[in-house]
Amino acid sequence: MSRLQEIQCENCGAPLEWDGSYGKAVTCQYCGTTFIPAATTMEDVWLMTDPVARARYEANGTLDKLEHDIRYEVMRGRDWTALDREYLREIARLEAEGVVRRLASFWAVSPHPPVFRALRDGALRLGGQRIPFKKGEEIIWACPMTRDRFNIEYPVLIADFQDMRVQQLCGEMTNAMQGRMTP
Ligand SMILES: [Zn+2]
Structure with a gap:
C-alpha cells in the first residue's frame, strides 16, 4: 500500500x-x-484524535494501525498545517466562551476528532475568513482526504452527522458518506 x-x-x-x-x-x-x-513527535500525531477513540484502539491492540493511518493517510507524511492548529485554537476558544459543547462522541473517520455542537449561532475564524455556524449544528475538524473529496477549503465540517459515528480509518472512507457530507 x-x-x-x-x-x-x-x-x-x-x-x-x-x-x-x-x-x-x-x-x-x-x-x-x-x-x-x-x-513527527508522538504527541503531535495524536493532536486531532479524541482521547476516548485512541483508548479504544489501544484496548483493541490496534493503536499501531491507527498511528500508521494518521501518519500516512491523514498527515500524508507531513506535519499539521497552520490552519489545522488554528482550528484547534478556535474550537478551544469557542468552548471556553460557551458557544460550543464537546459531545461524548467522536468523528467516524480517522484520526477521530472530537465532535462539537453549537449551542448558539457563531463563527470560527480560520485563515482570516469567518466561517459561520448555526445553533444545533455539529463542528468537526476535516482531514485532508475529506477536504479533497468535498472540495472544502478550510479544515472544518459544519453540519449534522449523527448517523455517521462508526469507527473507520481515513483510508477506508466509503462513497456512501459522500451524499451525507455534502455541505
Ligand atoms: Zn540533502
Whole structure:
C-alpha cells in the first residue's frame, strides 16, 4: 500500500522520493545526509484524535494501525498545517466562551476528532475568513482526504452527522458518506 511521495531532505532541502516506509532511514543523494522521514513527535500525531477513540484502539491492540493511518493517510507524511492548529485554537476558544459543547462522541473517520455542537449561532475564524455556524449544528475538524473529496477549503465540517459515528480509518472512507457530507 506504499506509494512514492516527494519529501524534502532535512539537511539541504533537496526533493527526494520516499516510499512511505515509516521508521526506515532515507539517504539524500545530493548531500549524503541520512534521516528518518515523517518523524513527527508522538504527541503531535495524536493532536486531532479524541482521547476516548485512541483508548479504544489501544484496548483493541490496534493503536499501531491507527498511528500508521494518521501518519500516512491523514498527515500524508507531513506535519499539521497552520490552519489545522488554528482550528484547534478556535474550537478551544469557542468552548471556553460557551458557544460550543464537546459531545461524548467522536468523528467516524480517522484520526477521530472530537465532535462539537453549537449551542448558539457563531463563527470560527480560520485563515482570516469567518466561517459561520448555526445553533444545533455539529463542528468537526476535516482531514485532508475529506477536504479533497468535498472540495472544502478550510479544515472544518459544519453540519449534522449523527448517523455517521462508526469507527473507520481515513483510508477506508466509503462513497456512501459522500451524499451525507455534502455541505
Ligand atoms: Zn540533502
